[in-house]
Amino acid sequence: MKKSINNTIPKSDVPLTPKDFESDQIIRWCPGCGNHMIVNSLKKVFAEIGYKKENYVVVSGIGCSSRLPYYVNSYGFHGIHGRANAIATGVKIANPKLSLWVATGDGDSLAIGGNHFIHVVRRNLDMNIILFNNQIYGLTKGQYSPTSPLGAVTKTSPYGTIEHPFTTGELVLGAQGTFFARSLDILVDLTTNVLFEAAEHDGTSVVEIFQNCVIFNDGAYSEITNKENRDDNVLIVEDGKPMIFGKNKDKGLVLNNFNLEVVTIGENGITEKDILVHDAKTPSPFIHLMLAKMHHPWVFGVIRNTPAPTYDDLMEEQISMVKAKSNIKCMDDLLNSGDTWEIKG
Amino acid sequence: MNEESKPMSGKKQVNDIVIKFVGDSGDGIQLSGNILADTLAHIGLDMATFPDFPAEVRAPRNTTFGVSGFQIHFSNKKVLTPGDEYDVLVCFNPASLKVNLKNVKQGGIIVVDSSNFTTRSIETAGYTSNPLEDNSLSNYTVLQIPASEMVININSDLDKKNAERTKNMFILGLLYNMFGFDLKPAINYINNKFKNKSQLIEANLKSLEHGYKYSETIENFPKFYLAKCELLPGKYRDIQGNVATAWGLMAAAEKAGLHLFIGSYPITPATEILVELSKHRELGVKTFQAEDEIAGITSAIGASFAGSLAATTTSGPGLSLKVEAMGLAVMTELPIVIVDVQRAGPSTGMPTKSEQADLYMSMFGRNGEAPIPIIAASSSVDCFFAAFEAAKIALEHMTPVILLSDGYIGLGSSVFRIPKMEDLPEIHPPFADPNVKYYPYERDEEWFVRKWAIPGTPGLQHRVGGLEKSHIYGEVTTDAKNHEKMVINREEKIKRIARKWPMQRITGPEDSDLLVVSWGGTKGQVEGAIQNLTAKGYKIAHTHFRYINPLPLNTHEILKSGKKVIVCELNRGQFANILRMNYQDIEFHQYNKVQGQPFTVKELENAFTELLNS
Numbered sequence: 001m002k003k004s005i006n007n008t009i010p011k012s013d014v015p016l017t018p019k020d021f022e023s024d025q026i027i028r029w030c031p032g033c034g035n036h037m038i039v040n041s042l043k044k045v046f047a048e049i050g051y052k053k054e055n056y057v058v059v060s061g062i063g064c065s066s067r068l069p070y071y072v073n074s075y076g077f078h079g080i081h082g083r084a085n086a087i088a089t090g091v092k093i094a095n096p097k098l099s100l101w102v103a104t105g106d107g108d109s110l111a112i113g114g115n116h117f118i119h120v121v122r123r124n125l126d127m128n129i130i131l132f133n134n135q136i137y138g139l140t141k142g143q144y145s146p147t148s149p150l151g152a153v154t155k156t157s158p159y160g161t162i163e164h165p166f167t168t169g170e171l172v173l174g175a176q177g178t179f180f181a182r183s184l185d186i187l188v189d190l191t192t193n194v195l196f197e198a199a200e201h202d203g204t205s206v207v208e209i210f211q212n213c214v215i216f217n218d219g220a221y222s223e224i225t226n227k228e229n230r231d232d233n234v235l236i237v238e239d240g241k242p243m244i245f246g247k248n249k250d251k252g253l254v255l256n257n258f259n260l261e262v263v264t265i266g267e268n269g270i271t272e273k274d275i276l277v278h279d280a281k282t283p284s285p286f287i288h289l290m291l292a293k294m295h296h297p298w299v300f301g302v303i304r305n306t307p308a309p310t311y312d313d314l315m316e317e318q319i320s321m322v323k324a325k326s327n328i329k330c331m332d333d334l335l336n337s338g339d340t341w342e343i344k345g
Numbered sequence: 346m347n348e349e350s351k352p353m354s355g356k357k358q359v360n361d362i363v364i365k366f367v368g369d370s371g372d373g374i375q376l377s378g379n380i381l382a383d384t385l386a387h388i389g390l391d392m393a394t395f396p397d398f399p400a401e402v403r404a405p406r407n408t409t410f411g412v413s414g415f416q417i418h419f420s421n422k423k424v425l426t427p428g429d430e431y432d433v434l435v436c437f438n439p440a441s442l443k444v445n446l447k448n449v450k451q452g453g454i455i456v457v458d459s460s461n462f463t464t465r466s467i468e469t470a471g472y473t474s475n476p477l478e479d480n481s482l483s484n485y486t487v488l489q490i491p492a493s494e495m496v497i498n499i500n501s502d503l504d505k506k507n508a509e510r511t512k513n514m515f516i517l518g519l520l521y522n523m524f525g526f527d528l529k530p531a532i533n534y535i536n537n538k539f540k541n542k543s544q545l546i547e548a549n550l551k552s553l554e555h556g557y558k559y560s561e562t563i564e565n566f567p568k569f570y571l572a573k574c575e576l577l578p579g580k581y582r583d584i585q586g587n588v589a590t591a592w593g594l595m596a597a598a599e600k601a602g603l604h605l606f607i608g609s610y611p612i613t614p615a616t617e618i619l620v621e622l623s624k625h626r627e628l629g630v631k632t633f634q635a636e637d638e639i640a641g642i643t644s645a646i647g648a649s650f651a652g653s654l655a656a657t658t659t660s661g662p663g664l665s666l667k668v669e670a671m672g673l674a675v676m677t678e679l680p681i682v683i684v685d686v687q688r689a690g691p692s693t694g695m696p697t698k699s700e701q702a703d704l705y706m707s708m709f710g711r712n713g714e715a716p717i718p719i720i721a722a723s724s725s726v727d728c729f730f731a732a733f734e735a736a737k738i739a740l741e742h743m744t745p746v747i748l749l750s751d752g753y754i755g756l757g758s759s760v761f762r763i764p765k766m767e768d769l770p771e772i773h774p775p776f777a778d779p780n781v782k783y784y785p786y787e788r789d790e791e792w793f794v795r796k797w798a799i800p801g802t803p804g805l806q807h808r809v810g811g812l813e814k815s816h817i818y819g820e821v822t823t824d825a826k827n828h829e830k831m832v833i834n835r836e837e838k839i840k841r842i843a844r845k846w847p848m849q850r851i852t853g854p855e856d857s858d859l860l861v862v863s864w865g866g867t868k869g870q871v872e873g874a875i876q877n878l879t880a881k882g883y884k885i886a887h888t889h890f891r892y893i894n895p896l897p898l899n900t901h902e903i904l905k906s907g908k909k910v911i912v913c914e915l916n917r918g919q920f921a922n923i924l925r926m927n928y929q930d931i932e933f934h935q936y937n938k939v940q941g942q943p944f945t946v947k948e949l950e951n952a953f954t955e956l957l958n959s
Binding site: 025052054055062070074076086088093097116119318319321322323325332341342343 | 383386387577579581582596599606625628635636640643645647648650651652653672677764766800801802803806807810
């Protein structure tokens, strides 16, 4: 059992299990879709966090990922294309005691809803954004997305895309994000862990999950996911631990001339002590950015987790402060304040 | 001015005065207007004010396009509008005279700061000769006051620039003598306004008092006298339309026992609503200045889902951006208030100028069958009550409601008889009962309204969204018959709101020769024209619409009462066409204006008499 979360959201009096969040809806995602694993992780995390059931809210936009609210038994809002983060902003400001989860995709949050995405991150509202990145538009059946690699052949790019893709982590950090983590749909335990840490983080947590679309973009992550060299391509970072990876746990990262470099322990006099220790909590985004942009290996786990005041807390604080100082306690006070005059009958 | 031939120690008695201050943005025009308005309030006169300013923040000096103004209409009787024509025009430069002269009454008074009628400023205004010398103003009483020069001399202890700034006070002092007002309220206002800046207070007061005295030295200085006021007894304040809208929403939230959430993006001329609401954290108002118009409305929908009274405020171009989300609010059947302070369009149009041309978009501007109730505020003060009512309908009927205001009533101010909160109607949102099994799209039989289940309430977990849902259960479905049923249910829900509206009323005879139809912010001008024509003996009646969708139940009956019917509106006939669509047996005449300006009483009188005599 993880350590418990401390904040103002009311806790359940009874222990919860993933079954408590089981919905009665038939899941309509394609068989083999990575989303099935993600929704299971989410139910597990909800149970583990242990807030009162009625305090979970899942908000989504449009896209395959955005069907998620129907598959979790909580309060849910299935919005319109790109607006999940803006809708969620209203929910959280209205009631900060809700545990808020946004299910969104690379199209929903990085294309049509890109503006809302960067602004919610900048404001640091306490909410958790699960961004399913499959590098394709699935629901509209296979057009390229803002994360499709340059040259990707899709229905709307039959000769290859001529667009440079976004890196989600880079956008998050550019928008002064306080929490960024990455997982892979098939790494169920990692997904569960990072979602828990996202919930624990007081602020906007973005969890990007590389998700395989079996129909329109199958194998987009095969370089990472194939069993033979997965271990050599995947670095799972943990705060306070050296960034070591590889089948034989002999590869690691060092900082060389302001760049991250992969080295092998035992070669050229490198020992474990030389390997860079991951510091998710450092305010400087410098190394976090390099980790988010790295391709060999790809970096997973919680890359950044730094404290900063949240919009919702500041709003509540400001309201209490102004209330305490003001003589105006109700509308009658306001209506009769300032310059008024009486006409006698 | 309705002059009555009863001289009182050389003063003409009047009931009604329109003054307009005009000049450059930096001439202290708004301040002069505000001080005068405050004094009028203390005397207990009724008034309406209207600021008129260019879109540019600080336009080049002495240009005609940089002229700003402040119009104030006061009377001892009920004031319906800020006035068509001015009894007194106060000009601080030639350009402002050039732009405003056409609206000065024949024989009216023109007060000019003659120190600023220099060769250069006269040329910049586009005059080929000095209007003060070429006899072009012979039909008016012109008072040439070298105000700038005088105040520089009076305040010789100050630097020239700061001394000159008090010229507006000099002229204001002169006006106070013209109307026999006591300087005391103005002195108090200045003392409060420049708190802790004793040098400024002293300079302004000196100029004010010197102006008052100076006027005594003017030969044949015109003086007027206003009789006592006839307003209803009560407590009053001055209120701007946009502030009234903000307060109406706040009052509704308090009455309903809900938090108020506002998601808005600044846009002229609606910005003041957001600005006003941002001040009221003391009453728990949560304002969210969104990253764009879309986030404004979608955050409001989110806040509504979470149980707040939620609103978004905007003007035409912003409403265009909110259209898709308005459909979402229709589909999810969540209460939100969408305030549109209309301005001249299309596109960005004329941001600071008024129009009523967003009616079609409010009625029809959505994909799918998506009816939304529409309420239109009819004056600056009515913005308070209309906003309150829009919120009440939204909350009790679980629907988005559009509140139409416009730049003219939104930015204008009028005298507000302060209501008591206990006198406003109750608001009872249809909250779901946590002890009863909840079905998101189960409706009550009378109003077709679904229940509101607030996140955080145990046992009411459910999902809503933009996709069509099954009747009662709220599951996603594309079932053909279900969709039709849901479309009709949503339509019926809005139709039934008409049963809550008060009956549409007629002012004037029940069998008029001409029935004048108006809606929204034009009410005052139309009432003014009808009063004048009724006094002349015409059989003319007026019906003013505040409830645009659905229309009041007796609308047809009312419209049939006139031998002729004319619909006047500040667009090309949008409401007239909506009425034609609904009442095909009636012939509707139209009077339309799209100049970014309100109707004048006079042009309406002309249009109505023409139709009456035809």
